[in-house]
Amino acid sequence: MDAVKKVPATHAYTHVVQYYETDAMRVVHHSNYIRWMEECRLDYMAGIGLPYDKMEEQGLIVPVISASCEYKAATRYGETVKITSEMERFDGLRFFLTYCITDPKGSVLHATGRTGHCFLNRDMKPVNVKKSAPAVYEVFQSFK
Amino acid sequence: MDAVKKVPATHAYTHVVQYYETDAMRVVHHSNYIRWMEECRLDYMAGIGLPYDKMEEQGLIVPVISASCEYKAATRYGETVKITSEMERFDGLRFFLTYCITDPKGSVLHATGRTGHCFLNRDMKPVNVKKSAPAVYEVFQSFK
Amino acid sequence: MDAVKKVPATHAYTHVVQYYETDAMRVVHHSNYIRWMEECRLDYMAGIGLPYDKMEEQGLIVPVISASCEYKAATRYGETVKITSEMERFDGLRFFLTYCITDPKGSVLHATGRTGHCFLNRDMKPVNVKKSAPAVYEVFQSFK
Amino acid sequence: MDAVKKVPATHAYTHVVQYYETDAMRVVHHSNYIRWMEECRLDYMAGIGLPYDKMEEQGLIVPVISASCEYKAATRYGETVKITSEMERFDGLRFFLTYCITDPKGSVLHATGRTGHCFLNRDMKPVNVKKSAPAVYEVFQSFK
Numbered sequence: 001m002d003a004v005k006k007v008p009a010t011h012a013y014t015h016v017v018q019y020y021e022t023d024a025m026r027v028v029h030h031s032n033y034i035r036w037m038e039e040c041r042l043d044y045m046a047g048i049g050l051p052y053d054k055m056e057e058q059g060l061i062v063p064v065i066s067a068s069c070e071y072k073a074a075t076r077y078g079e080t081v082k083i084t085s086e087m088e089r090f091d092g093l094r095f096f097l098t099y100c101i102t103d104p105k106g107s108v109l110h111a112t113g114r115t116g117h118c119f120l121n122r123d124m125k126p127v128n129v130k131k132s133a134p135a136v137y138e139v140f141q142s143f144k
Numbered sequence: 145m146d147a148v149k150k151v152p153a154t155h156a157y158t159h160v161v162q163y164y165e166t167d168a169m170r171v172v173h174h175s176n177y178i179r180w181m182e183e184c185r186l187d188y189m190a191g192i193g194l195p196y197d198k199m200e201e202q203g204l205i206v207p208v209i210s211a212s213c214e215y216k217a218a219t220r221y222g223e224t225v226k227i228t229s230e231m232e233r234f235d236g237l238r239f240f241l242t243y244c245i246t247d248p249k250g251s252v253l254h255a256t257g258r259t260g261h262c263f264l265n266r267d268m269k270p271v272n273v274k275k276s277a278p279a280v281y282e283v284f285q286s287f288k
Numbered sequence: 289m290d291a292v293k294k295v296p297a298t299h300a301y302t303h304v305v306q307y308y309e310t311d312a313m314r315v316v317h318h319s320n321y322i323r324w325m326e327e328c329r330l331d332y333m334a335g336i337g338l339p340y341d342k343m344e345e346q347g348l349i350v351p352v353i354s355a356s357c358e359y360k361a362a363t364r365y366g367e368t369v370k371i372t373s374e375m376e377r378f379d380g381l382r383f384f385l386t387y388c389i390t391d392p393k394g395s396v397l398h399a400t401g402r403t404g405h406c407f408l409n410r411d412m413k414p415v416n417v418k419k420s421a422p423a424v425y426e427v428f429q430s431f432k
Numbered sequence: 433m434d435a436v437k438k439v440p441a442t443h444a445y446t447h448v449v450q451y452y453e454t455d456a457m458r459v460v461h462h463s464n465y466i467r468w469m470e471e472c473r474l475d476y477m478a479g480i481g482l483p484y485d486k487m488e489e490q491g492l493i494v495p496v497i498s499a500s501c502e503y504k505a506a507t508r509y510g511e512t513v514k515i516t517s518e519m520e521r522f523d524g525l526r527f528f529l530t531y532c533i534t535d536p537k538g539s540v541l542h543a544t545g546r547t548g549h550c551f552l553n554r555d556m557k558p559v560n561v562k563k564s565a566p567a568v569y570e571v572f573q574s575f576k
Binding site (some may be wrong): 078 | 466470483485486509
């Protein structure tokens with residue numbers, strides 16, 4: 001019997017703060033943390049064999065259904081952040097990821113966050129991922 | 145006895161969806177809803193006598209400490225959205241606003257959201273708004 | 289003989305500066321002027337009967353082939369800008385617009401700009417707009 | 433006599449296209465190329481000993497006075513771009529950089545661009561960089 005390949009349930013991603021991400025408070029605008037979570041998430045998915053451009057090509061759309069962020073310590077131009085993501089839950093229809101945004105060493109916590117996602121087809125209708133994209137389903141099952 | 149001027153606890157704001165706010169899913173990128181909440185919030189604050197540029201000039205910084213959004217129905221280029229904000233809570237140190245993003249008639253719910261805020265001085269240190277900005281405190285009290 | 293309906297060769301558009309458009313210099317980030325030109329341009333096109341969402345639905349894509357901006361005086365949160373656009377040239381394949389970004393009264397010149405555009409079909413191939421979209425061609429001719 | 437340290441007149445920078453940079457045409461929105469030039473430019477400056485956060489701390493502001501971009505071939509989510517920048521001219525008051533945006537191998541030209549910059553003090557007044565920031569002046573001289 002073949003062993004099921006296990007995919008890592010966490011992923012770390014590095015982002016260099018860009019000047020255009022700052023605002024007049026001289027810190028990164030809070031909306032960009034939501035974008036950083038996306039950067040980390042899509043890098044994570046690509047790493048476990050689910051590059052999002054290929055998923056879209058195959059007609060599987062994975063929109064954000066919820067996003068939240070708790071801001072703990074501001075980030076500034078000249079800094080680099082580490083975003084660590086963890087697969088929290090997958091129920092066959094939706095999945096949820098949590099995020100920690102820290103300095104590169106992990107000693108300063110800048111923010112924590114969470115996003116939720118579902119699966120749609122090209123017509124933006126919900127799909128049963130197990131049926132319509134079994135290979136994707138298998139990856140999500142292998143987190144468990 | 146003077147009547148205390150009451151400020152409205154809700155505010156409605158209109159935003160025309162911009163093409164640059166869309167993404168490759170052909171809908172508005174989810175991070176922009178966080179920006180729309182800011183647009184509505186700062187318009188609201190300006191309307192009740194707390195224009196944010198003047199607050200910053202006086203050394204009162206009001207950062208976002210939390211933000212969340214539940215996405216219900218996508219928005220597209222060519223649409224207009226109405227963002228309705230409500231003051232949920234003010235405890236002297238922090239305040240929280242909730243948001244509803246709908247079509248202009250209010251018949252399609254696109255998203256709901258919530259943001260939390262605190263008060264800082266120019267050195268990004270928390271301040272007691274009652275002491276350091278009594279006029280601002282009074283406005284926040286008058287929601288009740 | 290029917291008079292050809294003339295469309296205005298200029299358009300004025302108002303934009304309220306958003307806080308999220310500022311950067312750590314405490315002024316609007318220069319990339320946003322490019323976005324403001326788009327806001328003005330698409331509002332202009334909608335006003336002359338060429339709403340861009342409808343054009344895309346009909347398979348006519350109008351990408352930006354060039355963009356430039358000369359920055360004269362910074363803009364800040366709390367300000368409103370007027371963007372005036374003028375149809376500079378249309379040669380059947382491409383068109384060019386110029387822009388002036390000023391304060392609402394037109395007394396402070398914040399920036400000038402120019403964008404160039406072509407016409408593509410859904411496969412991102414150049415099209416002869418006269419043949420493939422005669423109604424659009426007619427509008428562009430009527431500027432003259 | 434000490435040899436004057438020469439700084440490289442060109443710089444190459446890699447950017448991974450982000451999903452939030454795309455628009456409803458399913459390609460990267462044109463305004464983001466202006467931001468990519470900034471990414472490349474500030475990375476370049478940091479590499480030759482002029483990290484922009486430190487320059488700002490010392491009171492030297494380097495705004496964009498002009499920006500232009502010619503778009504040649506669209507970029508999409510899933511792609512990586514190489515931005516190559518070259519110091520075109522420095523006249524003591526202003527400097528100009530040109531940019532080439534290509535695929536990583538340099539075989540597909542996505543865009544070319546150019547930005548101009550001046551030097552301001554904290555009050556946003558033009559400064560003579562030779563007098564007010566001789567170390568910065570020396571770096572800019574050493575391109576020649």
